[in-house]
Amino acid sequence: MPQWLQNLADRFYTNFISENRWKYIADGFIVTVEVTFFAVLIGIILGFIIAVIRSTHDKTGKLKIPDFICKVYLTVIRGTPSVLQLLIIYFVVFGSVNISKVLVAIIAFGINSGAYVAEVIRSGIMSIDKGQTEAGRSLGFTYAQTMIYIILPQALKNVLPALGNEVIVLLKETSICGYIALQDLTKGGDIIRSRTYDAFMPLIAVALIYLVMVMLLQRLVAGLERRLNSSER
Amino acid sequence: MNGEPVIEVKGLQKSFGELQVLKGIDTVINKGDVVFVIGPSGSGKSTFLRCLNLLENPTGGQILFEGTDITDPGNDINLHRRKMGMVFQQFNLFPHLSIMKNLTIAPIKLLGKSKEEAEKTAYTLLERVGLANRANAYPNQLSGGQKQRIAIVRALCMSPDVMLFDEPTSALDPEMVGEVLNVMRDLANDGMTMVVVTHEMAFAKEIASRVLFMDGGYILEENTPEELFGNPKNERLKSFLSKVI
Ligand SMILES: Nc1ncnc2c1ncn2[C@@H]1O[C@H](COP(=O)(O)OP(=O)(O)OP(=O)(O)O)[C@@H](O)[C@H]1O
Ligand SMILES: [Mg+2]
Numbered sequence: 001m002p003q004w005l006q007n008l009a010d011r012f013y014t015n016f017i018s019e020n021r022w023k024y025i026a027d028g029f030i031v032t033v034e035v036t037f038f039a040v041l042i043g044i045i046l047g048f049i050i051a052v053i054r055s056t057h058d059k060t061g062k063l064k065i066p067d068f069i070c071k072v073y074l075t076v077i078r079g080t081p082s083v084l085q086l087l088i089i090y091f092v093v094f095g096s097v098n099i100s101k102v103l104v105a106i107i108a109f110g111i112n113s114g115a116y117v118a119e120v121i122r123s124g125i126m127s128i129d130k131g132q133t134e135a136g137r138s139l140g141f142t143y144a145q146t147m148i149y150i151i152l153p154q155a156l157k158n159v160l161p162a163l164g165n166e167v168i169v170l171l172k173e174t175s176i177c178g179y180i181a182l183q184d185l186t187k188g189g190d191i192i193r194s195r196t197y198d199a200f201m202p203l204i205a206v207a208l209i210y211l212v213m214v215m216l217l218q219r220l221v222a223g224l225e226r227r228l229n230s231s232e233r
Numbered sequence: 234m235n236g237e238p239v240i241e242v243k244g245l246q247k248s249f250g251e252l253q254v255l256k257g258i259d260t261v262i263n264k265g266d267v268v269f270v271i272g273p274s275g276s277g278k279s280t281f282l283r284c285l286n287l288l289e290n291p292t293g294g295q296i297l298f299e300g301t302d303i304t305d306p307g308n309d310i311n312l313h314r315r316k317m318g319m320v321f322q323q324f325n326l327f328p329h330l331s332i333m334k335n336l337t338i339a340p341i342k343l344l345g346k347s348k349e350e351a352e353k354t355a356y357t358l359l360e361r362v363g364l365a366n367r368a369n370a371y372p373n374q375l376s377g378g379q380k381q382r383i384a385i386v387r388a389l390c391m392s393p394d395v396m397l398f399d400e401p402t403s404a405l406d407p408e409m410v411g412e413v414l415n416v417m418r419d420l421a422n423d424g425m426t427m428v429v430v431t432h433e434m435a436f437a438k439e440i441a442s443r444v445l446f447m448d449g450g451y452i453l454e455e456n457t458p459e460e461l462f463g464n465p466k467n468e469r470l471k472s473f474l475s476k477v478i
Contacts, residue, residue, distance in 0.1 A: 134288055135325035135384075139339040139391060140315035149338060154329050 015201040021192050025202070028188025029209060035105045035184065036171045042110025043170065044163070047117025050074070052147065054118065055125040059133075060143070070118070077115035083176045085112055090180040101182040105174065113170045120162045124155035157228050164221030168214050175210075185209060237264045239299060239395050239426050240285060246293030247280050254280045256450030257294070262395065262428060267421045269437040269458070270430045272447035273473060278430040281447065282399050285428065286310075286317045299394065315343055318388025318396040322403050324380040326372035332359075332383055333368045336390045344391070351390070358386045362416050378409030382416050395426040402433060434478055438462055446470045 001009075016022040050070045057067035077085065089108040090101070128151050136146035156163075175186035183191065189206035193199050238261050245258040254277040262268050270278045283289040285296060287303060287310045295302050303313050327335050336355035340346040346354075359365040362382040372380060381401055388396060398417070402410045414436055421427060421440045431437060437444055437458060444461045446454045446469075454467040462478075465471045 129323075129325075131321060131323050131325040132327065135319075135321065135327070137311075138286055138288060138314055138317070138319035139387070140311050140343050141339065142311050145342065149342065150327055154327075157329065 011198055011201050015192055015196050015198055016205075019195075021195065024183070024188035024191050025185065025205065025209070026188075028183050028185040028206075031102060031177070031183060032171070032174055032185040034102060035109060035174050035177065035182075036167070038106040039109035039113055039174070040167050040170060042106065043113030043117045043166070046110065046114030047119075047121055050114065050118035051121035051125060054122050056143070056147075058126065074115050074118065077112055082109075082112050082173055083179055086176060086179055101177075101180055104180060105177050105182055105184075109170060109174060112173075113166060116166055116169075117163065120159050120166060121155065124159035124162075125151055127158060128154050160225055160228065161221060164217065164224075168217050171213060171217070172210065238262070238297070239264050239266075240428075241297040242285070242294070243297070244294035245281070245284060245291055245296065247277070247284055247289060248292045254450060255284070255291075258447075258450075258452055260445060260452060260455065262426065264394075264426055265424050265442075267425075267427045267440055267442045268429070269441040269444045270428065270447060271432070271434070271437060271444060271473075276448045277450055278447055279399050282397050282428060282430050285397055286314050286319060288319075315339075315391050316394045318385075318391060318393035320381070320384050320388055320396065320398045320401050322400040324372075324377070324384045324404070326380055326384055326387070328372050330371075331368070332364075332370050332372070332375075335372065335383065336387050339387070340390050355386070355390055358389050361419070362386055376409060377405045378412045381405065381409075381413045385413075385416055385420075389420075395428065396420065398427065398429040398431070400430055400432065402431070432477070434462070434474075446473070448473070 014021075016025070050073070053063055053066045053070050057063045086105065086108045089111075090104045094104055132150055132154070133146055136150045137143070141149065174184060177184040178187035178190065181187075185206055189202040192202035196202070240262040242258050242260050242262075245255055246253065247255040258281060260268075270281065272278050280289055284291050285298075287296075291304055294304070296304050298313050298317070301308060301313070303310055326332075327338070330338065333352060333355060336359070337346075337348065337351035340351040340354065341348060356365060356368065359368060362385070364379060364382055364386075367375065367379065367383075372383070375383065385396075385401075401417070402413050405413065410433070414433070417427070417429070417436075418440055429437075429441075439458075441458045444456060444458050445452050446461065446465075446467065448469050454461060454465065454470050461470070462474065465474055
């Protein structure tokens with residue numbers, strides 16, 4: 001075996017095999033996926049509700065107070081760094097209770113992504129021609145039914161790529177979990193680095209894992225988009 | 234029974250902010266009437282029509298639909314709208330739904346019809362307008378004339394008591410106007426109560442039972458097509474007719 005290859009194999013062994021160090025990465029991977037998945041779920045539900053409140057207010061002038069609350073939420077979340085939001089939720093909001101860090105991260109990132117998802121969905125709702133609402137209402141559908149059966153299906157389809165992007169952004173954003181000493185994928189790689197004093201191997205490995213996940217998500221979104229579009233051809 | 238009032242409009246007013254578009258409209262639309270509304274652009278024809286099913290909220294006056302004052306906030310307008318079909322200039326079909334779903338979604342969700350029942354009705358109506366073979370197509374696969382015929386069928390699927398048309402042929406290429414007018418003519422001959430806003434004067438002459446001329450926020454003349462077109466009395470109607478015919 002050539003010397004350089006032997007070297008690489010040794011480093012691979014020290015970083016991932018010896019003392020079962022790969023487990024930092026595997027466990028971190030699970031945490032990252034968990035946090036991203038549930039945060040996206042919360043974000044979509046939250047964003048959806050906010051988008052409907054905001055666009056209902058924009059279109060009808062109703063829901064003044066809920067709309068105001070939503071606006072404050074959007075301003076605060078989009079106007080402060082997400083690291084700080086995570087720290088505040090961990091140390092201030094849940095400072096005095098014993099709560100799993102994964103749960104804290106899910107809540108923090110869920111609340112964070114809700115703000116971005118809300119604006120994406122709202123722009124989707126507002127982009128649907130007003131004639132669609134009128135056609136729905138003239139048949140006898142209520143405002144809510146018109147939203148559910150006619151506006152939202154079209155709006156969501158239009159914003160699907162943007163929502164997919166939001167998931168990708170969030171996945172990468174969760175790499176700040178280390179700030180509350182939650183061992184996610186990034187933190188896992190960094191722990192190995194601090195044990196082996198080898199930065200290259202663990203960090204590049206972690207980067208590759210993120211990259212593969214992002215590329216898979218991109219393909220998923222593209223596939224979904226194709227399927228939705230084909231239903232209209 | 235013919236002759237019963239379907240819609241009674243009493244002192245109808247509508248303002249958009251400072252702009253008063255309707256200043257006091259009174260008219261009665263009886264069962265089986267085919268009422269055409271004509272008038273210059275911006276005279277408030279669409280606003281009048283859209284007030285009839287409260288797509289625009291009147292700022293004054295009353296609209297009685299089958300005896301009920303629908304402008305009374307205590308009334309559930311959604312129930313009344315089921316019986317008032319509306320056809321728009323821009324068709325407004327639902328692009329995310331197949332033609333069959335466009336036609337059946339309201340009867341299924343609102344009237345509680347079964348899918349089979351709703352599709353059977355839709356299919357019969359589609360055959361009447363010659364589009365039965367497009368049931369599984371999507372709106373953007375259709376021509377403008379086909380879309381508008383589907384839009385008419387969509388309204389008919391709710392078995393409305395009155396049909397409101399707002400310039401149904403104005404967005405169409407000239408060669409497609411005829412197919413839509415044919416469907417409307419059939420409907421009128423079947424005794425459907427219709428209110429039609431249009432610039433198609435020849436069509437109004439042909440099938441209207443009554444024509445309203447609107448300008449400046451009022452109905453300035455209201456008569457049979459023979460009288461209104463043949464012997465107009467109002468000066469503004471005369472000058473309007475001299476420009477459009
Ligand atoms: N939603 C609205 N807000 C403000 N002004 C409006 C609104 N809808 C209509 N108007 C105004 O009311 C007036 C009457 O409009 P309307 O659409 O009823 O006219 P119309 O007779 O249907 O004209 P056209 O033949 O061009 O369709 C116009 O001056 C129009 O600009
Ligand atoms: Mg008009």
